[in-house]
Amino acid sequence: MPRMTSTLAYRDIKNSGKGDTQVGQILNCLKDQELSTDLTLKEISRLTGLEINAVSGRVNGMKRNGLVSEAPKRQCRVTGRWVTPVERR
Numbered sequence: 001m002p003r004m005t006s007t008l009a010y011r012d013i014k015n016s017g018k019g020d021t022q023v024g025q026i027l028n029c030l031k032d033q034e035l036s037t038d039l040t041l042k043e044i045s046r047l048t049g050l051e052i053n054a055v056s057g058r059v060n061g062m063k064r065n066g067l068v069s070e071a072p073k074r075q076c077r078v079t080g081r082w083v084t085p086v087e088r089r
Contacts, residue, residue, distance in 0.1 A: 022050055022058045027067065030088040038071035038085035042078040059086055 025048045030039060041059060045052045062068045068086040076083050 022054055023062060023067075025050065026055065026058055026062065027088060030068065030086070038074075038087040040076040040078065040083050040085045042076050043085070046078055062086075
């Protein structure tokens, strides 16, 4: 069960329209990539200026809604770790 603070934060983001704006930024970032068709969450965070927790939350919702899908694992260009990036559908 989510904590009350998480629920309140979610409602605040949803009511403000901020989440929709962040989703748009992430989709545009994935669309405009010249170097690669996929991006890691850290790469998206760097390119958009969004906090990593905001990117993670929006991307999870975008996966559920079929806007993005997981790409094959590769090394993140920011952290050097092997991760599963996302790509636009």
